[in-house]
Amino acid sequence: MTFSALKEECLAANLDLPTTGLVDLTFGNVSVADPERGVFVIKPSGVSYGDLRADHIVVLDFEGNVIEGSLRPSSDTPTHRYLYRHFSGVRSVVHTHSRNAVAFAQAGMDLPCLGTTHCDYFNGPVPVTRAMTREETGGEYEWETGKVIVERFRDIDPLELPAVLVRNHGPFAWGVTAAKAIETAVALEAIADMALKTLLLNPSAEAAPAYLRTRHFFRKHGSSAYYGQVNRPLPD
Numbered sequence: 001m002t003f004s005a006l007k008e009e010c011l012a013a014n015l016d017l018p019t020t021g022l023v024d025l026t027f028g029n030v031s032v033a034d035p036e037r038g039v040f041v042i043k044p045s046g047v048s049y050g051d052l053r054a055d056h057i058v059v060l061d062f063e064g065n066v067i068e069g070s071l072r073p074s075s076d077t078p079t080h081r082y083l084y085r086h087f088s089g090v091r092s093v094v095h096t097h098s099r100n101a102v103a104f105a106q107a108g109m110d111l112p113c114l115g116t117t118h119c120d121y122f123n124g125p126v127p128v129t130r131a132m133t134r135e136e137t138g139g140e141y142e143w144e145t146g147k148v149i150v151e152r153f154r155d156i157d158p159l160e161l162p163a164v165l166v167r168n169h170g171p172f173a174w175g176v177t178a179a180k181a182i183e184t185a186v187a188l189e190a191i192a193d194m195a196l197k198t199l200l201l202n203p204s205a206e207a208a209p210a211y212l213r214t215r216h217f218f219r220k221h222g223s224s225a226y227y228g229q230v231n232r233p234l235p236d
């Protein structure tokens with residue numbers, strides 16, 4: 001069995017992280033899953049983006065066994081694996097340390113839905129997870145990160161809200177393809193930047209009304225009910 005197409009897709013998505021400005025140094029990682037073949041592929045830990053090649057990408061099964069690759073998989077691998085197990089339909093997970101999203105994660109704040117830029121990608125505030133404790137993690141917080149994310153999504157559809165802010169760490173975004181997950185991570189950083197500036201200008205800025213949120217999210221994500229009539233006469 002060859003995994004070269006999957007590795008190439010993963011490599012391209014990982015290389016998008018520095019070019020989109022979402023990471024510094026070796027922070028961040030992207031994985032891509034192929035559930036039909038029972039595997040996912042991920043960036044190796046600590047390898048700089050400038051040096052990264054397709055044959056560095058590590059192939060694992062969903063039990064966490066390395067199937068192919070001589071380098072250690074990303075330290076965030078348990079989180080990616082947990083998300084694939086619990087979020088059906090997700091085929092790619094992107095983790096970055098993009099600065100504005102990290103600022104909200106470190107502040108322990110949900111990223112509020114303040115305007116249509118946000119609503120186009122996320123049908124609600126991007127949630128922050130609860131703090132993890134040493135007792136729970138035994139010092140291995142990567143093993144608990146997936147758990148606290150999934151716990152936070154108990155009443156949230158991960159395909160309508162395709163990102164999270166992990167408290168004291170940073171953002172994870174996901175999608176049905178690697179390209180879509182990267183696009184979502186870019187959108188997340190853009191709206192975090194806008195929200196931070198909005199809240200500096202007006203700490204009491206109000207969330208976008210619910211009707212605006214659903215209209216923007218669903219018209220961009222396939223529901224014709226929210227498109228409106230394109231040839232409607234313009235108001236005077």
Ligand SMILES: O=C(CO)[C@@H](O)[C@H](O)COP(=O)(O)O
Nearest residue numbers: 027028029045046074075076
């Ligand atoms: O926060 C951390 C490590 O402290 C990680 O999330 C890094 O962003 C990437 O780790 P590797 O993928 O290189 O192991």
